[in-house]
Amino acid sequence: MMDGTNLPRAPLVGAPTSLRVFFIELTDPLEALAVLGARGPSWHWFLAVLPGLLLVALLGRFFCGWVCPYLPLLAMTLSIRWVFARLGKPLPDLQIDRSVGKWLAVSLTVASVISGAMLVPMVYPPALIGREVFRVVFYGAVSAGVLSLAAIVLFDTFVSRAGFCRSVCPGGATFSVIGSLSPLRITRDVAKCTDCTVCDVVCNLGQKPMTDKVDGGCERCGKCIASCPTKALSWSLSTPSALRRKESKP
Amino acid sequence: MNRRALIGAIASSALLSAAVSRGAKQAKIRPPGALPKGAFERACIGCFRCAEVCPTSCIRFGSVFSAEQTLPSLDLDERACILCMECTQVCPTGALREIPKDRHRIASEVRMGTPRLNKTTCLPWSNRGVCRLCFHVCPYPEQAITLVGPQKAPHFYAESCVGCGLCQEACPDDVKAIIIEPMES
Numbered sequence: 506m507m508d509g510t511n512l513p514r515a516p517l518v519g520a521p522t523s524l525r526v527f528f529i530e531l532t533d534p535l536e537a538l539a540v541l542g543a544r545g546p547s548w549h550w551f552l553a554v555l556p557g558l559l560l561v562a563l564l565g566r567f568f569c570g571w572v573c574p575y576l577p578l579l580a581m582t583l584s585i586r587w588v589f590a591r592l593g594k595p596l597p598d599l600q601i602d603r604s605v606g607k608w609l610a611v612s613l614t615v616a617s618v619i620s621g622a623m624l625v626p627m628v629y630p631p632a633l634i635g636r637e638v639f640r641v642v643f644y645g646a647v648s649a650g651v652l653s654l655a656a657i658v659l660f661d662t663f664v665s666r667a668g669f670c671r672s673v674c675p676g677g678a679t680f681s682v683i684g685s686l687s688p689l690r691i692t693r694d695v696a697k698c699t700d701c702t703v704c705d706v707v708c709n710l711g712q713k714p715m716t717d718k719v720d721g722g723c724e725r726c727g728k729c730i731a732s733c734p735t736k737a738l739s740w741s742l743s744t745p746s747a748l749r750r751k752e753s754k755p
Numbered sequence: 756m757n758r759r760a761l762i763g764a765i766a767s768s769a770l771l772s773a774a775v776s777r778g779a780k781q782a783k784i785r786p787p788g789a790l791p792k793g794a795f796e797r798a799c800i801g802c803f804r805c806a807e808v809c810p811t812s813c814i815r816f817g818s819v820f821s822a823e824q825t826l827p828s829l830d831l832d833e834r835a836c837i838l839c840m841e842c843t844q845v846c847p848t849g850a851l852r853e854i855p856k857d858r859h860r861i862a863s864e865v866r867m868g869t870p871r872l873n874k875t876t877c878l879p880w881s882n883r884g885v886c887r888l889c890f891h892v893c894p895y896p897e898q899a900i901t902l903v904g905p906q907k908a909p910h911f912y913a914e915s916c917v918g919c920g921l922c923q924e925a926c927p928d929d930v931k932a933i934i935i936e937p938m939e940s
Binding site (some may be wrong): 520525530540550553602608626643652 | 757759761764765767771772776781793794795797802803806812815817818825847848868920
């Protein structure tokens with residue numbers, strides 16, 4: 506090894522929060538931010554963060570809607586909630602202000618810099634799931650991380666529908682802020698819309714497409730478009746929500 | 756509503772800091788190229804890429820709810836580091852500085868720990884036998900370790916030792932005379 510012979514360079518290395526595809530680094534912006542606070546900027550840091558940032562600025566909060574490994578667990582919580590609803594005992598849906606996630610992103614980052622310990626990877630579901638799956642595959646064991654995940658799953662099942670994703674997840678909040686720069690939007694054809702509210706109801710993240718109130722919190726999952734009975738909703742490329750007037754926010 | 760959110764966020768962050776910091780005081784051996792203690796913990800995001808590419812799986816992550824849960828460390832009693840430097844090639848944040856696969860660069864830049872020899876249990880030092888295993892597995896014989904005296908007992912040079920732990924892994928289980936200790940901060 507030390508004589509310079511190289512192991513074959515794997516095309517794919519890493520985790521949900523830190524992936525290298527060939528030579529492109531995709532690092533979670535929130536975790537990268539905590540590192541920036543500790544070590545200061547460098548070209549190395551910049552190259553590791555830029556690809557991911559560009560993707561989110563282009564496609565919005567798509568990680569939450571398409572990539573996040575929590576999605577199967579979220580689907581499970583939604584299925585359980587559906588069963589309870591069908592049994593005539595719907596579970597509560599506590600509405601938590603979406604600023605919680607944003608404040609958590611800030612305070613966890615600041616607390617990490619002060620305490621010298623990385624706090625975001627300890628509570629951020631993609632980091633937790635990635636690490637626990639790695640542990641199971643490589644060492645055949647789990648750790649305390651599954652308890653944190655279980656708490657989040659129980660919360661999303663019994664307290665608030667997709668509440669963690671919608672209002673608490675600091676990573677999701679970070680993606681929302683950056684994603685509000687995205688030109689990829691949901692538009693409504695007013696002529697076809699019958700105000701049936703199905704789109705508002707199916708949205709897991711509390712967006713309001715029926716009244717055109719869709720902001721950076723939209724994960725571009727397309728559920729609203731798929732559920733519209735008159736095909737009034739569709740994708741479009743237009744002014745990012747960050748550059749629109751305040752009145753258009755849900 | 757916003758103020759409650761802010762207070763809740765600050766409170767939970769403070770609580771998490773306190774919970775995580777407890778029980779993390781025991782010094783650990785970090786993978787090669789690691790930043791000094793303090794800086795390393797601030798730069799590592801726990802992505803486990805280093806452990807993923809490690810060919811001997813000697814890089815481990817803590818399992819108890821503490822800061823160690825997201826930090827890689829080596830248990831040299833289990834497996835030693837073969838100095839392939841793959842881990843240093845994949846770290847996205849520079850918590851493990853990239854070190855080329857060159858034996859001279861490795862010798863000068865890698866310092867994972869310092870050797871501590873127990874001469875009462877070491878077979879040649881305690882005149883109970885012949886061994887020399889540590890010398891033969893050491894990647895830097897005659898630099899980090901020499902054999903001295905008629906009994907050919909090992910003598911370690913801490914300033915040249917990279918701390919890979921191959922000597923510790925090789926030393927027979929019922930002897931375990933050589934241990935690599937984590938670097939003092």
